[in-house]
Amino acid sequence: MLTSISRPPLAGAVYSDESTGARLRALVALAALAPSGHNTQPWRFRIAGDTIELCADRTRALPVVDPHDRALVISCGAALGTLRAAIRADGHIAEIARLPDRRDPDLLARVRLGASHVPTRVDLARRDAIARRHTSRRAFETREVPATVLSTLQQLARSEGASLRQVTAFDEKHRVADLVAEGDRRQASDPAFRRELATWIHRNHSRARDGMPGSAFGLGNLTSVAFPWIIRTVDWGRRQAARDRRLALRSPVLLVLSTSRDTPHAWLRAGEALALLLLEATAAGLVASFLNQPIEVPRLRSSLARALSVSGAPQLLLRLGYAARTAPTPRRALDEMIAD
Secondary structure, three states: OOOOOOOOOOOOOOOOOOOHHHHHHHHHHHHOOOOOHHHOOOEEEEEEOOEEEEEEOHHHOOOOOOOOOHHHHHHHHHHHHHHHHHHHHOOEEEEEEEOOOOOOOOEEEEEEEEEEOOOOHHHHHHHHHHOOOOEOOOOOOOOOOOHHHHHHHHHHHHHOOEEEEEEOOHHHHHHHHHHHHHHHHHHHOOHHHHHHHHHOEEOOOOOOOOOEEHHHHOOOHHHHHHHHHHHHHOOOHHHHHHHHHHHHHHOOEEEEEEEOOOOHHHHHHHHHHHHHHHHHHHHOOOEEEEOOHHHHOHHHHHHHHHHOOOOOEEEEEEEEEOOOOOOOOOOOOHHHHEOO
16 A cells, blocks of 8 residues: 655654644654555544644545444554654643543544653654655565564553454464455455445556555556556456465464443554554554454354454454565545544
8 A cells, every 4th residue: 555755744842943833743643654444544633732642533534445434443542552652752742632522523533742752762662653654565575574573563552442463373373364264255246346446546646645556456557557456347256366365375473453332432552552552553663554344244253253262352364574664655635634
């Protein structure tokens, strides 16, 4: 889901010559680099005084693949987690009120700069990883992910109220890979799913600042022009299933992020955990990508939980490993994401 863009400069740790508004805009610019399904960037921000409000932008929802906006809220949670990391590196603790107004379900969080905090090396490393983090669809190298890194990721997930299940055993990988392939076949056989996906795929060098360019799928400029039409009209499930099955089997580790409950609050926290996990992994030189098909297809979601003895609700399935860096996906202009 990647193309070449100019990303905003990193927020520094000192803003003594800037207004509070400019300071908060710089933090929002970093939050907006969070990952989202199909790179829809389904968030809006409001800045009022010393407060940032994070809101769901449901005009960017994916009603076919995500009919309950679960993934949308997780994506917004990833923006919130990224914002938290940026604030800590900026020298503050974020004060967060999650889902603060029952009358406004689109208002997901209010965030203020809280008490002063001396940034640690970990804080600064995560901040520096924000602009370097990207999703990679490439096959990963065969070298293993260090156990110390995996342990740190598990602890991070727990600290966010989530669980992280590692999948490295051969038989478990096969069970997960089979479910990923089945998810590909089921999704691609649905014309509505194909139409929705095609809407968010663009030719290379498109002016669109959201969605996925053909280069994200390894396509050249000419092929990328026809790619949305192919996605929309052809049942490509069998071919994609075989490819994704290989990716799952050959990845050093698969990770299932789950929560004890399956509510908007749990989805938001899962997104926050995701952001911190990805920043920690990026700081360690790793890349990740998503294989969420078994979670997006309702009948397969429970099968995934049973196959891995996961208690609670699986929210995300990732693969993690080492790969050459690829270009990031585009981002909308900051003014488009900040509401008046």
